[in-house]
Amino acid sequence: MKFKTLKMKNFMRYKGVNEVNFSCDGEHNVTVILGDNTVGKTTIAQAFRWCLYGAIMVERGKKESDYELLNNDVLAKLDANGRATVFVEISALDNEKLYTIHREAEYMRVYPKFITCESFKTLKMYVADVDSPDSKTEVEAGVNYNKINELINELFPKNLSHYFLFDGERWSDFSVNGVRENIKESVHILTGLSSYKAAMFHLKDMGANSVIKKLKSNIQGKGNMYDDFQQELTKTEHDIEKYRRQIESIEADIRRYNKKSEEIESYLEENKNTEQLQAAYRQSQRTLRAQGERYIADFRTFATEYNSKVYRVFAVPLIEACLKMVKSVNGERRDIPHMRQASIDYIIRSGRCICGTPVTDGSHALECLLEQRNYLPPADMGSLLGEFEKTANRWCRYENEIKQNALRVDDSAREYDETCIQLQKMENQMSENVDFAQRRAELKHYRDEESRALERKGEVKGIIVSLKDKIGSIELQMRNQEARNAENEKWRQRLALAEAVYENLSADFSEREKKIFCELNQEIQANFSKMFNAKDKRIQLSEDYEIQMCYKTDVAYKEEKNLSEGEKVARNFAFIVTIMDYSRRKRLESIENAGDDESANDTLPIVLDGPFSKLGEENISLVANVLPEVSEQVIVFMLRKDWAYTGLDKYVGAEYSIDKRPDESFASIRKVERD
Numbered sequence: 001m002k003f004k005t006l007k008m009k010n011f012m013r014y015k016g017v018n019e020v021n022f023s024c025d026g027e028h029n030v031t032v033i034l035g036d037n038t039v040g041k042t043t044i045a046q047a048f049r050w051c052l053y054g055a056i057m058v059e060r061g062k063k064e065s066d067y068e069l070l071n072n073d074v075l076a077k078l079d080a081n082g083r084a085t086v087f088v089e090i091s092a093l094d095n096e097k098l099y100t101i102h103r104e105a106e107y108m109r110v111y112p113k114f115i116t117c118e119s120f121k122t123l124k125m126y127v128a129d130v131d132s133p134d135s136k137t138e139v140e141a142g143v144n145y146n147k148i149n150e151l152i153n154e155l156f157p158k159n160l161s162h163y164f165l166f167d168g169e170r171w172s173d174f175s176v177n178g179v180r181e182n183i184k185e186s187v188h189i190l191t192g193l194s195s196y197k198a199a200m201f202h203l204k205d206m207g208a209n210s211v212i213k214k215l216k217s218n219i220q221g222k223g224n225m226y227d228d229f230q231q232e233l234t235k236t237e238h239d240i241e242k243y244r245r246q247i248e249s250i251e252a253d254i255r256r257y258n259k260k261s262e263e264i265e266s267y268l269e270e271n272k273n274t275e276q277l278q279a280a281y282r283q284s285q286r287t288l289r290a291q292g293e294r295y296i297a298d299f300r301t302f303a304t305e306y307n308s309k310v311y312r313v314f315a316v317p318l319i320e321a322c323l324k325m326v327k328s329v330n331g332e333r334r335d336i337p338h339m340r341q342a343s344i345d346y347i348i349r350s351g352r353c354i355c356g357t358p359v360t361d362g363s364h365a366l367e368c369l370l371e372q373r374n375y376l377p378p379a380d381m382g383s384l385l386g387e388f389e390k391t392a393n394r395w396c397r398y399e400n401e402i403k404q405n406a407l408r409v410d411d412s413a414r415e416y417d418e419t420c421i422q423l424q425k426m427e428n429q430m431s432e433n434v435d436f437a438q439r440r441a442e443l444k445h446y447r448d449e450e451s452r453a454l455e456r457k458g459e460v461k462g463i464i465v466s467l468k469d470k471i472g473s474i475e476l477q478m479r480n481q482e483a484r485n486a487e488n489e490k491w492r493q494r495l496a497l498a499e500a501v502y503e504n505l506s507a508d509f510s511e512r513e514k515k516i517f518c519e520l521n522q523e524i525q526a527n528f529s530k531m532f533n534a535k536d537k538r539i540q541l542s543e544d545y546e547i548q549m550c551y552k553t554d555v556a557y558k559e560e561k562n563l564s565e566g567e568k569v570a571r572n573f574a575f576i577v578t579i580m581d582y583s584r585r586k587r588l589e590s591i592e593n594a595g596d597d598e599s600a601n602d603t604l605p606i607v608l609d610g611p612f613s614k615l616g617e618e619n620i621s622l623v624a625n626v627l628p629e630v631s632e633q634v635i636v637f638m639l640r641k642d643w644a645y646t647g648l649d650k651y652v653g654a655e656y657s658i659d660k661r662p663d664e665s666f667a668s669i670r671k672v673e674r675d
Helices: 041-053 072-076 143-155 158-164 183-190 193-205 211-217 224-270 272-328 341-350 364-374 382-429 436-481 486-532 565-594 617-624
Strands: 002-009 017-021 030-035 083-093 097-109 116-129 132-138 165-167 537-541 547-552 557-559 606-609 634-639 652-659 668-672
Touching: 002 041, 017 652, 017 668, 030 041, 041 083, 041 097, 041 158, 041 165, 041 606, 041 634, 097 143, 116 143, 158 165, 158 183, 158 565, 183 193, 183 486, 183 565, 193 211, 193 486, 211 486, 224 436, 272 382, 341 364, 486 537, 486 565, 486 617, 537 565, 547 565, 565 617
Parallel strands: 030 634, 030 652, 165 606, 606 634
Antiparallel strands: 002 017, 002 083, 083 097, 097 116, 116 132, 537 547, 547 557, 652 668
16 A cells, blocks of 8 residues: 555644645655755644544644644635635555545635634545546445545554654653553554454453354253353353453553652653752752851851950050060070079079078079079069060961951852852752652552452452353253253254364464564664664563563663653654564565565555654664565655655655645745755
8 A cells, every 4th residue: 555645734833735746656756845944744643644544643632622724824815704624535556456545625714813713624435446546436435434434444543653653752651641551452453463353352251142152052951050060150150240340440550650650750751850950949948958057156256256255366466566576685595494582582592402402592503593583583584574475476376277267158158159049040940849759659659559459360360260160060060951952962063163163263363472572572673683683672572562662681671761852763664664564574574475466565654753863973874774675665854954864766656745845834845856
């Protein structure tokens, strides 16, 4: 299946009619539409989705009513009674048929407001032979266009649209409009396993309306005991249905808990810097309190010292003058330190020196003592001046001490002010109302609830298994009670055949699913290595079909959940390329085995909006060159600046440019002639 043309009228960014003819060439299978940011690349992707499914891709936090489909320039020129039409028309073809899908809506302006009101809408579809494109047959619409929608869904399955309509700028995870994509179901559809599940569901798994249940209802027995068995069997089957509904409810809860957890994890990841900033903010607040206390302590010390000894500072000039005068006087000290006149007088009265020499009148010892006595105050001022000088120097040093105390107070005040300024800057960068501790507590709550729900699901599954065993026992006893007639035997044979078919399908499904799972895991890693050249990383599917990116450690590979936006896109690209290529190859193998070449093109094209915006230059080239190999048609809208890195020129069959003048609010699409 390939897209042939896309025609838009007054759709969102585009005024008037704009048309794109896509390349359907086997070798030059790439159509590129280049444009700058905000000019209308994503609008083209929205046109695909709206035309095919009547809906658009809605960003997180918005709803579809927030988007105006009518071009703003056209809307602005509408008066109170004016009407304007929007339509998107897509034509697609396979080897035999050409399909044209036309979706149209008419709008009125809710004057004087700048919003619209839908007054009319329609959906039409035409089918023609490829060899006779003008001989179109209109598809019967049915109630609410259900027949057209069914045919569109057969050609372009809606539940796979997020794979072949790839939005690289918004799809950083497997979720659309907040609803997590069921990867396992998608794998089953793309690999053909869904047909097994549909057959098994029809045979047995749909409950009371299943083939096996209806066959059983035709087998009749006689007697009260048989009736009791029949009632017990019916009750047990109803119990199984009840527990299956419980499982569905539990699974819905698990999806809800998982969604909440992912939203919180995403929020925490997006606001990781804010959380770190808040931690730094709280640390700075503690630092500020400590600095405030230190400032008060330093100021009190300064004030106490200053108030009690400030006179020393004011006395410094006088002291310096006195010291200068004292030094000009011969004040050489000849006394014995710490000696007093009273000490000499005591020795003389005692008549004996401390060394034992007698002190008598006229003796040499007495003369020496009297000479030393004259060197002591008040007879000699030298020692007093010495003491004065020591005290004066100590007072002069106090000026430096008080200056140091004052500097400490200034430093404390400056540090306090700097922390205040830092806190103010942090407050300007973050929202103090976000309680990350509460968010982490909520995350833990939802994870715990999910774990309990999984545990409950396991318990209910165990109950269902035991009830099925009970049904087997009841049926065995019922068979012993059944009337041995030809009618029962006929239905019993049919029942046995249906059960055998179911068992064979179930066994074959399990075997094929395991094989496909292993093959996909190998190919995902091979494609990831080829596309992203990352030797320290690997991609794998978990048993629950979760796509995991693992980092190499010294021991083994470990899953990394906090991925960058680029890593998420890399992971998803590897999966999408693998699943699309696997599906294409398996279909071709099936066609070759059947000897039928008419359906060889029954594969989906890939339409990519901004696929490389979050990838590095090297990875852009590696990824881009894989795409033409895994899909028969590639349509890509991207930035001009990124195109040079793709290396896709050799595959391009058609090129378009999105033009927008700075003074205009609308864009137009122009075909670029290639050499």
